[in-house]
Amino acid sequence: xxxxxxxxxxxxxxxxxxxxxxxxxxxxxxxxxxxxxxxxxxxxxxxxxxxxxxxxxxxxxxxxxxxxxxxxxxxxxxxxxxxxxxxxxxxxxxxxxxxxxxxxxxxxxxxxxxxxxxxxxxxxxxxxxxxxxxxxxxxxxxxxxxxxxxxxxxxxxxxxxxxxxxxxxxxxxxxxxxxxxxxxxxxxxxxxxxxxxxxxxxxxxxxxxxxxxxxxxxxxxxxxxxxxxxxxxxxxxxxxxxxxxxxxxxxxxxxxxxxxxxxxxxxxxxxxxxxxxxxxxxxxxxxxxxxxxxxxxxxxxxxxxxxxxxxxxxxxxxxxxxxxxxxxxxxxxxxxxxxxxxxxxxxxxxxxxxxxxxxxxxxxxxxxxxxxxxxxxxxxxxxxxxxxxxxxxxxxxxxxxxxxxxxxxxxxxxxxxxxxxxxxxxxxxxxxxxxxxxxxxxxxxxxxxxxxxxxxxxxxxxxxxxxxxxxxxxxxxxxxxxxxxxxxxxxxxxxxxxxxxxxxxxxxxxxxxxxxxxxxxxxxxxxxxxxxxxxxxxxxxxxxxxxxxxxxxxxxxxxxxxxxxxxxxxxxxxxxxxxxxxxxxxxxxxxxxxxxxxxxxxxxxxxxxxxxxxxxxxxxxxxxxxxxxxxxxxxxxxxxxxxxxxxxxxxxxxxxxxxxxxxxxxxxxxxxxxxxxxxxxxxxxxxxxxxxxxxxxxxxxxxxxxxxxxxxxxxxxxxxxxxxxxxxxxxxxxxxxxxxxxxxxxxxxxxxxxxxxxxxxxxxxxxxxxxxxxxxxxxxxxxxxxxxxxxxxxxxxxxxxxxxxxxxxxxxxxxxxxxxxxxxxxxxxxxxxxxxxxxxxxxxxxxxxxxxxxxxxxxxxx
DNA sequence: CTTCGCGTTATTTTT
DNA sequence: TAACGCGAAG
Numbered sequence: 001x002x003x004x005x006x007x008x009x010x011x012x013x014x015x016x017x018x019x020x021x022x023x024x025x026x027x028x029x030x031x032x033x034x035x036x037x038x039x040x041x042x043x044x045x046x047x048x049x050x051x052x053x054x055x056x057x058x059x060x061x062x063x064x065x066x067x068x069x070x071x072x073x074x075x076x077x078x079x080x081x082x083x084x085x086x087x088x089x090x091x092x093x094x095x096x097x098x099x100x101x102x103x104x105x106x107x108x109x110x111x112x113x114x115x116x117x118x119x120x121x122x123x124x125x126x127x128x129x130x131x132x133x134x135x136x137x138x139x140x141x142x143x144x145x146x147x148x149x150x151x152x153x154x155x156x157x158x159x160x161x162x163x164x165x166x167x168x169x170x171x172x173x174x175x176x177x178x179x180x181x182x183x184x185x186x187x188x189x190x191x192x193x194x195x196x197x198x199x200x201x202x203x204x205x206x207x208x209x210x211x212x213x214x215x216x217x218x219x220x221x222x223x224x225x226x227x228x229x230x231x232x233x234x235x236x237x238x239x240x241x242x243x244x245x246x247x248x249x250x251x252x253x254x255x256x257x258x259x260x261x262x263x264x265x266x267x268x269x270x271x272x273x274x275x276x277x278x279x280x281x282x283x284x285x286x287x288x289x290x291x292x293x294x295x296x297x298x299x300x301x302x303x304x305x306x307x308x309x310x311x312x313x314x315x316x317x318x319x320x321x322x323x324x325x326x327x328x329x330x331x332x333x334x335x336x337x338x339x340x341x342x343x344x345x346x347x348x349x350x351x352x353x354x355x356x357x358x359x360x361x362x363x364x365x366x367x368x369x370x371x372x373x374x375x376x377x378x379x380x381x382x383x384x385x386x387x388x389x390x391x392x393x394x395x396x397x398x399x400x401x402x403x404x405x406x407x408x409x410x411x412x413x414x415x416x417x418x419x420x421x422x423x424x425x426x427x428x429x430x431x432x433x434x435x436x437x438x439x440x441x442x443x444x445x446x447x448x449x450x451x452x453x454x455x456x457x458x459x460x461x462x463x464x465x466x467x468x469x470x471x472x473x474x475x476x477x478x479x480x481x482x483x484x485x486x487x488x489x490x491x492x493x494x495x496x497x498x499x500x501x502x503x504x505x506x507x508x509x510x511x512x513x514x515x516x517x518x519x520x521x522x523x524x525x526x527x528x529x530x531x532x533x534x535x536x537x538x539x540x541x542x543x544x545x546x547x548x549x550x551x552x553x554x555x556x557x558x559x560x561x562x563x564x565x566x567x568x569x570x571x572x573x574x575x576x577x578x579x580x581x582x583x584x585x586x587x588x589x590x591x592x593x594x595x596x597x598x599x600x601x602x603x604x605x606x607x608x609x610x611x612x613x614x615x616x617x618x619x620x621x622x623x624x625x626x627x628x629x630x631x632x633x634x635x636x637x638x639x640x641x642x643x644x645x646x647x648x649x650x651x652x653x654x655x656x657x658x659x660x661x662x663x664x665x666x667x668x669x670x671x672x673x674x675x676x677x678x679x680x681x682x683x684x685x686x687x688x689x690x691x692x693x694x695x696x697x698x699x700x701x702x703x704x705x706x707x708x709x710x711x712x713x714x715x716x717x718x719x720x721x722x723x724x725x726x727x728x729x730x731x732x733x734x735x736x737x738x739x740x741x742x743x744x745x746x747x748x749x750x751x752x753x754x755x756x757x758x759x760x761x762x763x764x765x766x767x768x769x770x771x772x773x774x775x776x777x778x779x780x781x782x783x784x785x786x787x788x789x790x791x792x793x794x795x796x797x798x799x800x801x802x803x804x805x806x807x808x809x810x811x812x813x814x815x816x817x818x819x820x821x822x823x824x825x826x827x828x829x830x831x832x833x834x835x836x837x838x839x840x841x842x843x844x845x846x847x848x849x850x851x852x853x854x855x856x857x858x859x860x861x862x
Numbered sequence: 863c864t865t866c867g868c869g870t871t872a873t874t875t876t877t
Numbered sequence: 878t879a880a881c882g883c884g885a886a887g
């Protein structure tokens with residue numbers, strides 16, 4: 001029996017059809033990766049194709065990595081010479097060889113969207129291009145869209161005609177490209193477009209690659225944009241052995257230029273294409289598939305198909321409605337923790353999906369309270385974090401002096417007293433003397449006087465020293481040296497003080513730096529010939545999802561977009577409300593752009609089909625949206641699921657009378673922390689049911705007494721919870737909280753209209769412990785790097801263990817003399833209770849006054 | 863040059 | 878809500 005006998009009829013057909021264009025319409029969970037890998041094996045083993053001639057393209061490194069792994073397993077020999085990569089890295093590889101043909105040097109840098117935004121910002125400012133109805137963001141989007149469609153700056157300019165707005169954008173586009181070239185940089189979109197241009201203008205290069213890639217496979221084809229389509233078309237033009245795999249129902253990247261017509265019109269572009277539909281699903285239960293099928297049926301632009309399984313019905317899709325968003329979050333945490341305790345679920349097989357990243361916050365808070373370990377995928381990309389970008393800018397400057405953006409970023413980090421005026425002078429000089437920004441610094445004495453010259457000179461010397469050292473050092477040593485020489489620690493400290501002051505607590509910065517070092521180390525281990533440029537390139541093309549470690553005993557929180565391609569036994573789809581999902585942007589644009597709603601629906605389809613065994617959908621009728629409260633109706637996508645598939649018994653909607661009267665929630669900024677004062681519990685007998693339709697209110701059977709009763713249920717919760725922080729427990733007894741770490745006690749009673757929502761005004765009332773910091777305590781990238789190396793952050797620092805780590809007291813107090821490893825001895829001036837840790841102010845004998853975190857400062861009492 | 867504080871404003875998804 | 882930009886003051 002051969003490996004191909006394990007495939008079903010359609011899958012087999014897809015594997016055996018090796019010649020000519022092939023379109024595989026692979027529904028969610030239909031085993032497309034299996035098909036692709038088997039197809040590769042078949043080409044090599046049975047058709048005698050040289051692995052060298054095979055290319056498989058995906059969108060994310062993660063997908064590429066998985067494919068690579070599986071191909072390696074199934075292909076005996078030579079699998080390493082198959083190109084299994086992403087679109088972007090494919091293009092980088094090609095451009096590294098031939099960028100000179102486009103007037104770039106081959107060691108060009110890659111700009112992420114932040115980088116390109118700041119380049120654009122300068123241009124927009126310089127030429128006064130921003131107006132009331134033309135914002136930077138819009139300009140950036142338009143330029144990006146142009147590139148997705150292979151419209152160059154010149155052709156856009158020609159097409160702008162008399163349109164004033166277009167002319168402005170055209171000017172920005174032109175100048176932007178000039179800047180990029182001057183900086184020897186390409187943005188993400190350039191990578192694709194420039195490769196296409198390279199191919200179009202250099203027949204020899206194109207032919208070279210056409211000969212090489214005789215068999216091309218493209219995964220997630222529904223997400224290709226026009227430039228990617230053209231890239232593939234060119235490459236496959238000679239042999240036409242192009243196999244694309246995708247699912248039009250999972251096309252969710254239109255906003256990024258993906259063109260669903262690429263997959264819908266494949267047969268038009270390749271009339272002799274073989275089309276194969278994979279509809280048997282090996283992932284989910286029939287109920288889940290039915291829900292997905294009926295929802296997606298509401299779309300018009302799609303190829304008819306329906307998923308089925310022979311795995312059986314499974315349980316119904318649970319739909320739970322809540323009055324307030326925090327209740328919803330609480331329900332999810334409670335439900336997961338119950339099921340976990342009963343052995344019905346494993347964290348690693350559980351995910352919470354939502355439409356927007358902002359929604360993770362409430363859920364994280366609850367997870368911390370319940371002690372549920374989790375990872376948040378997405379949000380701010382690791383490499384977009386300030387301290388990481390700063391360090392990378394140093395490395396970029398050392399690597400490639402023509403990257404003005406990088407130089408500008410670090411020239412005054414840490415503060416060196418080099419300000420805007422000086423930067424402008426440097427830029428002017430560079431401009432008039434036709435040299436790049438960094439090189440102009442060496443001529444500072446020609447256009448600047450006084451102390452600033454010395455400062456610039458020092459900076460220049462420092463960079464040059466790094467460059468010299470780089471030749472003798474490993475990358476790891478280099479980055480350590482940069483951190484030492486620049487006193488980066490001190491800089492981080494100042495950042496963390498800021499973090500505290502403005503309430504944002506993105507302060508795992510030190511850990512992030514450790515993480516970056518870990519990535520440097522693992523890069524050096526895995527790369528054949530590690531170079532600084534190589535590292536920077538690796539780093540430029542990673543997405544957050546790439547670092548998600550599987551099998552971690554953690555619940556994953558992520559957006560629906562990030563979840564594509566993944567599967568979990570238990571999936572919680574949160575925030576199914578009109579305005580949240582579908583997003584209000586889409587609803588507003590419904591008339592002018594009906595396709596947007598279809599895309600939103602596909603997103604719902606993606607979400608539903610992530611679930612293997614159990615799907616729980618939830619919504620809240622009121623939710624805080626950018627600072628104010630909004631009332632929201634149940635999402636149309638819920639209504640599109642047939643009633644027979646739904647189990648609505650978990651709902652818990654508060655009666656509307658609680659919101660009547662003068663006590664408007666909008667006025668109360670403590671609301672979101674205090675919501676658990678009325679938190680219902682699905683445990684025990686306290687669960688109430690809401691009957692009737694999705695409006696939620698009409699069927700409510702609550703009374704005031706019920707409500708009080710539910711608050712009582714709250715107490716049950718705390719004693720039975722796995723989370724046993726003293727602070728947390730005490731908060732629930734009799735409505736008083738008495739938290740050792742809190743400065744005051746506030747009464748919380750359960751009477752509607754008074755302080756259910758907490759006292760008005762500052763200081764913020766906190767129940768139990770303080771809410772989770774905005775930034776999750778542990779990040780996916782930690783797991784990623786930790787698995788590859790022994791780097792810091794490896795520990796089991798999930799939300800809760802960190803929460804409990806906080807010492808209940810310090811062994812020193814105000815007025816005590818303490819010693820610090822770096823600053824020597826001093827006197828404690830004050831101790832303040834910060835969100836995560838104590839903030840200690842110390843007046844050092846030599847170093848002066850410093851504010852530091854207790855856990856980090858490791859002060860010793862004398 | 864740097865810091866602070868105020869007013870404004872923008873809100874989706876991200877390779 | 879939070880991030881940003883701007884102007885004024887140190």
